[in-house]
Amino acid sequence: MRITNAETLTSHGNRRARKMAVDILEAGLQAADPCENTKRIIRLEGSRLFVGSAKSKPSGDPGPDQEVFDLEQIRGIYVFGAGKGVQYAAKALEDICGDLISGGHVIDKKGTEIILDRIEVTLGGHPLPDQDCLLGCRRILELTQKLSKDDLVFTLAANGISSLLTLPAAGISLEDVRRLTHIMQLQKGAPTADLNAIRNHVDQLKGGRFSRYLQPAKTVHLLVEHRKNYNDLLYKNLWLHTLPDFTTFADALEVVEKWQVRKLLPPAVIRHLEEGRPEQETLKAAEFKKMGARIFSLMPGRNVLLESARRAAEKLGLNSLVLAENLQAEASQAGFVIGEIANTIAEEGGLIPKPCALFTAGELLTTLGEETGVGGRNQEYAAAAALKIAGSTKIAVGAVDSDGTDGPGAILQDGTRFCLAGGVVDGQTWPRSQKLGVDLKEAIKRHNTSYALLKLGSGVEATPNISLDDLGVVVILD
Numbered sequence: 444m445r446i447t448n449a450e451t452l453t454s455h456g457n458r459r460a461r462k463m464a465v466d467i468l469e470a471g472l473q474a475a476d477p478c479e480n481t482k483r484i485i486r487l488e489g490s491r492l493f494v495g496s497a498k499s500k501p502s503g504d505p506g507p508d509q510e511v512f513d514l515e516q517i518r519g520i521y522v523f524g525a526g527k528g529v530q531y532a533a534k535a536l537e538d539i540c541g542d543l544i545s546g547g548h549v550i551d552k553k554g555t556e557i558i559l560d561r562i563e564v565t566l567g568g569h570p571l572p573d574q575d576c577l578l579g580c581r582r583i584l585e586l587t588q589k590l591s592k593d594d595l596v597f598t599l600a601a602n603g604i605s606s607l608l609t610l611p612a613a614g615i616s617l618e619d620v621r622r623l624t625h626i627m628q629l630q631k632g633a634p635t636a637d638l639n640a641i642r643n644h645v646d647q648l649k650g651g652r653f654s655r656y657l658q659p660a661k662t663v664h665l666l667v668e669h670r671k672n673y674n675d676l677l678y679k680n681l682w683l684h685t686l687p688d689f690t691t692f693a694d695a696l697e698v699v700e701k702w703q704v705r706k707l708l709p710p711a712v713i714r715h716l717e718e719g720r721p722e723q724e725t726l727k728a729a730e731f732k733k734m735g736a737r738i739f740s741l742m743p744g745r746n747v748l749l750e751s752a753r754r755a756a757e758k759l760g761l762n763s764l765v766l767a768e769n770l771q772a773e774a775s776q777a778g779f780v781i782g783e784i785a786n787t788i789a790e791e792g793g794l795i796p797k798p799c800a801l802f803t804a805g806e807l808l809t810t811l812g813e814e815t816g817v818g819g820r821n822q823e824y825a826a827a828a829a830l831k832i833a834g835s836t837k838i839a840v841g842a843v844d845s846d847g848t849d850g851p852g853a854i855l856q857d858g859t860r861f862c863l864a865g866g867v868v869d870g871q872t873w874p875r876s877q878k879l880g881v882d883l884k885e886a887i888k889r890h891n892t893s894y895a896l897l898k899l900g901s902g903v904e905a906t907p908n909i910s911l912d913d914l915g916v917v918v919i920l921d
Contacts, residue, residue: 447905475909518545569851577617616711687726784917785832807823814891818893838870841865861893
C-alpha cells in the first residue's frame with residue numbers, strides 16, 4: 444500500500460465514501476511507479492543492452508524504436524539525474540545492470556529514504572533549493588569529468604528537477620535563487636513556465652546545459668513522464684533540463700516585466716539577465732541534435748494516475764467523469780469550485796448518474812504571499828472542498844501528489860518529521876473541525892492546512908515515489 448494511514452482516514456465521518464476515495468487514490472498512486480515501466484523498455488541479454496520501444500519513443504522521433512548497446516564496447520555505465528522520487532527510476536537501472544554500473548549521482552527531495560547501492564544520492568531542498576542541491580550538482584560535474592566516448596550515460600529527469608538541480612551562475616548566490624523562486628512561485632503564484640524562463644538563465648546546469656557536460660559519452664535521456672512529441676521536446680521545452688530550452692535572455696526579461704518584479708528580484712539576477720552573454724545562453728535544439736543522444740519516456744500513457752484511478756472507481760461500481768486532465772489553478776479556489784459541483788450533482792443530478800466519481804489531474808498552485816504556514820496544494824484543495832460540502836451525507840473528496848509528499852513538511856513537538864501527500868475529507872470534516880477546535884478557514888487563509896488535516900485524521904500519509912501529477916477524486920453516493 445502507498446497510503447500508510449488508510450485506517451485512520453476511513454475511521455470517521457462518511458466511512459463508505461471515504462473508503463472509496465482512499466481506494467481510488469491508492470490505485471492512482473500505485474500507477475506512479477517507474478520501476479516496472481523501466482524494466483519493460485530496458486533489458487539485458489548477455490552482452491547486449493536493449494533500450495527503448497515504439498511506445499516509449501517520442502512521436503515524430505526519426506531514430507529507431509530501440510537502441511542496442513554492445514557492452515563489450517562500453518567502458519562504463521553511469522546514471523545522473525534529479526527530481527522528486529528519482530531514486531525509484533534509478534533503482535530499476537541498478538536492478539537491470541547490476542555491477543555493470545560504474546557510478547553516477549542523483550538528487551532527490553529531502554525526507555526521502557536513500558535506496559540506491561551503486562549510484563550516489565544527495566537529498567536537496569524543494570521547492571526552495573538549499574546548499575545540498577549545490578553539493579549534489581557539483582558532485583555530478585565532478586563525475587562527468589571522467590566520461591569518455593566509450594561510456595554510456597543514462598539521465599533521469601522528473602518533476603522537481605528545477606529546484607533540486609540548482610547550481611547558480613557566477614555572480615549569483617544560492618540566496619538570490621531562493622529569493623527569485625520564493626517571489627515568483629510562492630509569493631506571486633507564477634506558473635513554473637514563467638519562473639523557469641528566468642531560472643534557466645541564472646544556472647550552470649538548467650536549460651539543457653547539463654547535457655554539454657556529458658559529452659562525448661553515448662547518452663540516453665530517460666524522462667519520468669508520458670511520451671511526448673519529439674519536436675515539442677526539442678523546441679518547446681523549458682523544464683526537462685537534460686534537453687534543449689527554447690527560451691532566451693530576452694524572454695526571461697519579458698517575464699520580469701510581465702510580473703512587475705524588477706524591483707523585487709535580487710539585483711544580481713537582473714544584472715545577469717540584462718548582460719545576456721551569448722556564451723551563457725541555454726542549449727538549443729540545433730546543438731542538441733549534434734550530440735546524437737536518444738530520448739525515451741518511462742510512463743506508457745499521458746496520465747497513468749488518472750487512468751488507473753478511473754478503472755478502480757468503475758470496479759467499485761461508480762460512473763466516472765474527468766473534469767480536467769491538466770488543471771492549473773489556485774488550489775483553494777479549485778477546491779471551492781469542485782465542492783460546489785459535487786453539491787449540485789449530489790442534490791440535483793446532471794452531468795453524470797450517481798453513484799459516481801469525478802476526477803481532476805494536473806498541477807495545482809498555492810500562492811503564499813507573506814504567509815509561512817505548512818501545507819501543500821492537495822491539502823489546501825481538500826480543505827477548501829470540505830467547507831463547501833459541509834453537512835453532505837453523500838460526498839467525499841480526496842487529493843494527492845503522486846510522489847507521496849506535498850509541501851515542505853514540518854517537525855512536530857515530539858520531534859517527528861511529517862510531510863503529507865494530500866487530504867481526504869467529507870461532509871462531516873467541517874463539523875468535526877469545530878468540535879476539535881481546528882479552525883479550517885484560518886488554516887486555508889494561512890496556508891497551514893497540513894497541521895489542520897493531521898489533527899482531523901484527514902491528512903494522507905504515503906510512501907515516497909516518483910512525481911508525476913496531482914490527482915483529485917470526488918466520490919458522490921446515491
